[in-house]
Amino acid sequence: MRHINYIVALIIFAALQACSAKAEKTSAPAAKFEERGHFSADSAYAYTARQVDFGPRTPGSAAHDACAAWLEESLRSFGADTVMTLRSTATAWDGSSIPVRNIFARFNPGATTRILLTAHYDTRPWADHESDPDRHHTPIDGANDGASGVGVLLEIARNLGLNTPEIGVDILLNDCEDSGSPAFADAQGDTEDTWCLGTQHFAANLPYSAVDRPRFGILLDMVGGRDARFHKEYFSAMRAPAETAKIWSMAAKLGLGDKFPAQVGGAITDDHLPLLDAGIPTVDIIENQNAVTGSFNPTWHTLDDNMDNIDRTSLDAVGRVVLNIIYYEKI
Numbered sequence: 019m020r021h022i023n024y025i026v027a028l029i030i031f032a033a034l035q036a037c038s039a040k041a042e043k044t045s046a047p048a049a050k051f052e053e054r055g056h057f058s059a060d061s062a063y064a065y066t067a068r069q070v071d072f073g074p075r076t077p078g079s080a081a082h083d084a085c086a087a088w089l090e091e092s093l094r095s096f097g098a099d100t101v102m103t104l105r106s107t108a109t110a111w112d113g114s115s116i117p118v119r120n121i122f123a124r125f126n127p128g129a130t131t132r133i134l135l136t137a138h139y140d141t142r143p144w145a146d147h148e149s150d151p152d153r154h155h156t157p158i159d160g161a162n163d164g165a166s167g168v169g170v171l172l173e174i175a176r177n178l179g180l181n182t183p184e185i186g187v188d189i190l191l192n193d194c195e196d197s198g199s200p201a202f203a204d205a206q207g208d209t210e211d212t213w214c215l216g217t218q219h220f221a222a223n224l225p226y227s228a229v230d231r232p233r234f235g236i237l238l239d240m241v242g243g244r245d246a247r248f249h250k251e252y253f254s255a256m257r258a259p260a261e262t263a264k265i266w267s268m269a270a271k272l273g274l275g276d277k278f279p280a281q282v283g284g285a286i287t288d289d290h291l292p293l294l295d296a297g298i299p300t301v302d303i304i305e306n307q308n309a310v311t312g313s314f315n316p317t318w319h320t321l322d323d324n325m326d327n328i329d330r331t332s333l334d335a336v337g338r339v340v341l342n343i344i345y346y347e348k349i
Contacts, residue, residue: 051271054345055177059334065092066161066169066242066333067325074157075141075164077116077194082140086119089139089191092172097179098123098189102225108215111199120216121191122225125178129186131349134235134298135174135340136289137167138195138216146201147319154202159324162315163196166242166328170337177341185347188232192216195239195289201319214289221292233347234261235300236340237290243305243315246332247276249283251302254290258299265301268346269339277335283307303336 068088073081086103093101104120121139141160145153159165171189178187198213211218226232241248254262269278284306293300305315317323 053272053338053342055181055338055341057177057334057337057341058173059330059337061176062169062173062333062337063328063330064169065172066165066328069139069165069168070159070161070325074143074159075139076143076157077118077140077197082119085139086121086193089121089168089172093121093123093175093189096172096175098125098175099127100124104220104223104225106219108194108219110197110215111203111209111212116194116197116215118193118216118219120193120220122220123175123189124186125175125189126182126186129184129349130230131347132186132188132230132232133344133347134188134190134232134293134300135171135238136190136192136217136235136293136300137171137238138193138289139164139168139191140193140196140216142196142319144200145319145321148321153321154200156321158319158321160196161325161328162240162242162317162323163319166240166333167238170238170241170333170340173337174341174344178344181345183344183347184349185233185344186230187344190217190220192220192289198287210287213287214292217289217292221296224296232298234258235290235293235298236265236343237288237293237300237302237304238336238340239288239302239304240315240318241303241305241336242328242333243308243317244327244329244332245309246305246315246329247307247309248278248303248305248336249281249307251288251290251304251306252282252285253294254301255282257294258301261299262301265303265339265343268343269335272338272342274335274339277332278339281307284313303340
């Protein structure tokens with residue numbers, strides 16, 4: 019994923035700041051708010067590490083296939099009623115063909131009121147933001163950019179298996195998000211539609227009827243960075259404003275307003291865009307306003323995106339917010 023239309027976002031950002039500041043909640047938890055679920059940051063961390071242990075999960079590699087098989091089995095073991103592998107192929111930025119292996123699981127499939135949760139599990143084939151150009155063609159571990167969102171969703175899946183929510187929950191672990199045109203691509207190959215290939219295919223072939231179409235979706239991407247704070251992603255705030263407000267309000271109720279500032283950040287090309295275009299209001303929870311870089315986490319698309327830089331408190335904040343969104347959602 020990457021920033022796009024950032025100048026436009028910043029222009030509107032100033033106008034939105036005044037409004038969002040008025041709505042910002044105190045970080046102190048509401049006195050009578052009852053937190054639901056039992057999210058374990060240690061478990062989410064372990065699920066993140068297990069993915070990294072396979073090695074870089076570049077599409078078509080042995081590590082990717084082994085990780086995908088483990089993810090499918092993990093979802094089954096947590097009690098998913100259905101686990102499907104959705105296979106296809108996609109065309110990469112350079113014209114080559116990439117195998118796509120999306121993993122789709124359903125909890126409480128009889129419920130027609132549903133939420134879709136998603137994160138990508140593939141990793142960047144290139145460390146194209148390394149300072150040393152000789153290392154640009156080295157695949158990255160993708161601990162934060164890839165494994166962290168999936169690790170949180172696996173821990174949420176474990177909770178759902180133990181305590182069935184009132185609504186239905188679908189989990190999409192999508193593929194080929196991070197094979198978008200590298201920084202060293204020529205101008206012709208450097209296009210936005212080379213990103214999020216797995217979700218593009220999913221959105222074009224939605225496995226839903228008019229009856230069980232998700233009420234909204236939540237995307238988790240790069241949610242494990244050190245001291246991460248999650249500003250509202252621009253397209254989410256513009257195109258799914260009610261759902262964005264619901265998530266940031268839940269964070270405030272949980273006393274996590276410092277981790278979820280009620281301010282609009284960057285505009286990101288990410289897996290929520292194909293879902294938004296398909297008519298599913300989807301919110302991207304992503305670190306997009308890092309204090310050091312002003313945008314993504316400093317490890318983004320570098321070889322430093324490893325387990326040494328994963329923060330349990332970041333995983334915990336995101337996991338608790340999403341889990342409580344699920345358990346408080348009504349039919």
